[in-house]
Amino acid sequence: MKWVEERDLLIAQTMTFVQSIAGKRPDGEARIDFTPADQIARVPRPVEIVPAARPMPIPRGGFREEIESRVAAFRAHQQLFIRERDAYCKAVLTKVRASIPSEPKPPRD
Template identity: 40%
Template sequence: MKWIRERDALIAQTLAFVQSVTGKKDEILQPGAPSDSPAATVEIVAVEAVTAEIDPPHPTPQPQPVKLPPARASGDFRSEMQARIANFRKHQERFEREREEYCAATLTKLRAAICDPSPRPPAEK
C-alpha cells in the first residue's frame, strides 16, 4: 500500500527534523533501535477528537450585525453590464485604430525608404 510507505517516510522525516532541532537522538522514538529499558515501546493508536470547554478570562463582545448593501434589481444589473460591455468595446476599437495607424505609418516610412535612392556607402568586407 502506497499510503503506508508515505506515512513511514513522513514519520522518518519528522524524526530527522526533531533530531536536528534538539541536537540529540531520541532512542525511544526510533523504530528498531535497541532500548535500555524493556518498557520503552511506542504504540500508535487512533485518537478521536476531544472537545474541552475553556472559560475565557473576560466575556467576549457580541458580534455586530453586518450591514449588507441593498440587493440590486435585475434591470440595474443588466444596465451595468451593458455599460461595461460598451466601455470594453470602445477600448478594443481604440486599440485596433491605434494598431492600424501605427501599421500605416510604418508602411509609409518603409515605402519612402525604398523609393529614396540615397547613396549608401559600400559595405566593407
C-alpha cells in the first residue's frame, strides 16, 4: 500500500472518529466523502512482542588493564617528546645567545 493511500485511510478514520464523537461533520469538511470505518483496511499488528534480551555485562578486568597500560605508554611517550622538545629549545637558545655580541654597538650618527 502506498503512503498516500495510508494517509488517506488515516484521515478517513480520524474524521469518522470525530463525527462519532461530535455527532456531525466539522465545518468546511461537509463535502468530502469518507470511507466508513468498517471498510478501511487495517494494518496488521505483530502477534507477539518479544522483549529484548539484556546485554551481558562486559568483564572489566582485561579491558580495563589493557586501557590503563595503553594510557600509561601514551603518557610516557608524550613525556619523552616534551623532554626532547625542551632540550632542542635550550640548545637553539644557547646557540642564538652565543651568536649575539654581549655589548651592543653604539648607533652611528
